[in-house]
Amino acid sequence: MLVLEMTFVLWRSYSNTRKSIFSCRKCNAITSLNEIVSRSFSDEKDNDDQEFINSTIMIENGYNVSELPVVIRKLKNLTELESYEKGTVNNVSDSSSYPLIQDEFNQCMDLRDVFSLINKCTKITPNIALGAIERIYDLEKNPLSLPFDTKNDQNIIFAKGAILDKLLKVVMKTEDTQTILNILKTNSSLIEPYKPKFCDELLLRVTDSKLSIDHLSQFASFLMKNSNEHYTEILDKLWVGFIANEKHINESNIVQIFNILSGLKVSKKMIINLAEQKLSELWPRIDSLSMQDIMGVFIVEKYFSMQSFAVLGNWFYANIHCLDEDTMLDIITKLTRLNYTDDQIEAAVEKYTKLKGPKVTSYILIIGILNYCMQFQLRNEQILDVCCDHYIKKIDSIPHSFLKSFIYPFGHLYYQPPIKNFWNLSEIKLLETYQKISVDDLCSIILSYIYIGKYPLQLVSKVFHPEYVTRINSPHLLQKLYLIDTSLSIECEDYSGPLMPKDQWLQPVVQDVRISNIVSKIKDTIVAIVGENRISTEVLVPNYCSDESFLIDILLHPVGLGSDTFNWKLKITKTENLAILIHLPDHYCSKSDQLIGSQMMKIRHLKVLGFNVVSLKYSVLSQLYMSHKTSDLRKYLEDNIIGKQT
Helix, strand or coil, rough: CCCHHHHHHHHHHHHHHHHHHHHHHHCCCCCCCHHHEECCCCCCCCCHHHCEEEEEEEEEEECCCEEEEEECCCCHHHHHHHHHHHHCCCCCCHHHHHHHHHHHHHCCCCCCHHHHHHCCCCCCCCHHHHHHHHHHHHHHCHHHHCCCCCCCCCCHHHHHHHHHHHHHHHHHHHHCCHHHHHHHCCCCCCCHHHHHHHHHHHHHHHHHHCHHHHHHHHHHHHHHHHHHHHHHHHCCCCCCHHHHHHHCCCCCCHHHHHHHHHHHCCHHHHHHHHHHHHHHHHHHHCCHHHHHHHHHHHHHHHCHHHHHHHHHHHHHHHHHHHHHHHHHHHHHHHHHHHCCCCCHHHHHHHHHHHHHHHHCCCCHHHHHHHHHHHHHHCCCCHHHHHHHHHEEEEECCCHHHHHHHHHHHHHHHHCCCCCCCHHHHHHHHHHHHHHHHHHHHHHHHHHHHHHHHHHHHHHHHHHHHHHHCCCCHHHHHHHHHHHHHHHHHHHHCCCCCCCCCCCCCCCCCCCHHHHHHHHHHHHHHHHHHHHHCCCCEEEEEECCCHHHHHHHEEECCCCCCCCCCCCCHHHHHHCEEEEEECCCCEECCCCCEEEEEEHHHHHHHHCCCCEEEEEHHHHHHHHHCCCHHHHHHHHHHHHHHHHHHC
């Protein structure tokens, strides 16, 4: 009979909110006691001395069932049960008077003064008790301020122990939850041993729905900052309080819900579901600081939710007009770190650059926007033009360490800025400051030039100076230098290279596993089109550079003339062969058929070397193959291959 009574108490407070919490997600709300399975643990330590027992509860959420921890208060009689059913809470706080009480106790110069002041009180309220405890701690922490030695005064020690015990009991019995939270926040060594007991008291009040969202958040914050096994278990049981206060979650306190996620374990999914639902409801009223904090939680938690991220996009677009430069930078940086964008976010950034771009004073913000474009390969002309204009106007004042951030995106996105002297002005600036720029950044900048078909030969001569080259021992940097040297030797007639010594130890270039997989799947279809013994796969053009730029995914050649016997020096023979390149989605600019700069450079290289080149889309090949559209796959390959064969 006792178990039934305990289960009923838990059900009363919990079921008040279950009908609404999952209704928007078409989940089955719990409608009867039979849908809850409550399990108590028989191995609880000191079970008879506690006012509650630990248990678990089964929660149905659509097709998912979760087992979550709860506490169940022990009932001594039915009159106590009736008081809980009424649900009346007298939680009137007298915390506003606490500063005055502190001032009174701060005037006490020793422990006897504290005891004397307590005796003068007609009634010891919880805040008076807390003020006295804090003053006792302060006085003992600074013993030199005491007029006499209290450590060895047995009367003082006995009185202090008795008074502390009395004061702590007063605080424990208070209806003012904030007072108990205040005592948890104190650093007093006198109170520290009692804090677990105060936490248990607060946990019982959570079960009775006596804590507000603010109180729950303060309690959770304490548990997270003072994490141990006991506190962690308590933290995971607070979900009941947050669910019970679902209707009190608003635009001001929703951040507090997200802030506790990092401390949760078994109940984290439940709180995430609650937070997502409330975010979807409240986003039009959430201010920028709160949304920034929420995004910060997303980053820390490595959180990904299409539902919540779509809300971010809607909020960002709706509030873009009122964001200052610092806020805009913080949000665009966090979106980049979250690796998320959508049409609303891109439209918001475009709107911002159109309205405020010419007035932007922070070059860091422009870099943040360019990093965003780079991350998602957005070749948005409106955004890039504004960034280019800002760069040219501020070029003389931009620190040398940020030049790569301004220049590289244009080559990577294969975008020619509308300012005709963009590349020349950039080279002049680089020549003035190249000694202060890292070799890695210089190599990336030069590659950006080459991607777009520009050749900064003066800058290249500085980089390939023996003073620079001899200091490089990084394989990554040497790889970049070899690629620059090889690319200019192939493309630029005015280049006096190759300047790098021949690489005698060419490393193998590993083909992307996605490409190798799709090649193995379509190989038979290509053989059916072009005939037997005419295909070689994963062919690296020798004698140039160990880089993906010289890797041919599929090489079509005359019968019997495979890559091992191919005469790579004979240009006439090369024109009879077809280099088939398979381009992955990340080889394209977002929402575009425009290849990124490195892929455009690769195609140019192969054409200069005498190959006919065909580009195939991985996404199309994969879709046709997976949908078993054999005839459509063959037609796609025929349309692209047959017309290119000579």
